[in-house]
């Protein structure tokens with residue numbers, strides 16, 4: 001049996017999309033996600049996305065990191081599947097329902113309202129998530145923001161001077177974040193401009209992180225560093241983040257379909273299709 005996939009990206013943060021609504025798919029778990037995401041022996045991607053029917057939205061999007069973890073939110077992926085959908089869509093995720101709509105600058109997504117309470121960013125002990133009293137060498141006093149998934153945001157003079165390959169995993173896996181955390185290093189370049197690099201939980205350094213851009217923009221706004229509409233420049237390109245007066249974060253940016261293909265299910269250890277799920 002062959003399985004069709006769509007290869008997509010949002011500013012270079014790339015995805016393999018499997019649509020269970022158009023083909024019978026065997027059960028997908030973390031180990032299969034890791035195999036498909038592997039850039040040497042698999043198709044290769046930062047996240048695997050599985051689209052399924054939903055009883056509460058237009059469809060459901062499951063999100064897997066290359067380490068096999070299934071997670072709550074993925075901003076760039078939301079724009080990508082919004083592009084596939086072709087018109088406005090409500091998308092069910094583990095982090096809640098988000099809304100994608102075609103926009104002049106690509107796809108606009110209402111990413112929900114951010115949370116700052118410490119039980120949204122599971123910490124070993126309650127802290128002021130505005131500026132946590134912790135440090136990892138030159139990365140100090142991060143903000144902690146949950147936009148469906150957990151983010152730690154450090155403001156630094158030059159994000160490109162930070163050794164993310166060394167400090168990223170240290171912070172990602174610190175026990176102070178029992179669910180781990182996405183690590184953002186940001187520089188403020190103007191009242192409406194942020195430069196950002198992200199070490200993603202379960203994926204490592206990516207060329208762009210949509211939820212990271214949302215969390216970082218909100219953290220900077222809360223600190224009075226920027227206005228409520230900012231451009232966030234990531235290695236892969238720029239996103240616009242607006243934090244509306246009603247508390248909803250709106251992210252706008254491009255999404256791209258790269259190519260389509262198929263693979264033999266047996267090549268990735270995918271078992272027979274459970275017809276009760278078809």
Ligand SMILES: N[C@H](CCC[C@H](N)C(=O)O)C(=O)O
Nearest residue numbers: 074075076149200201210211
């Ligand atoms: N690594 C993230 C999921 C992907 C987020 C990122 N690719 C985005 O565009 O938001 C996490 O474990 O929470």
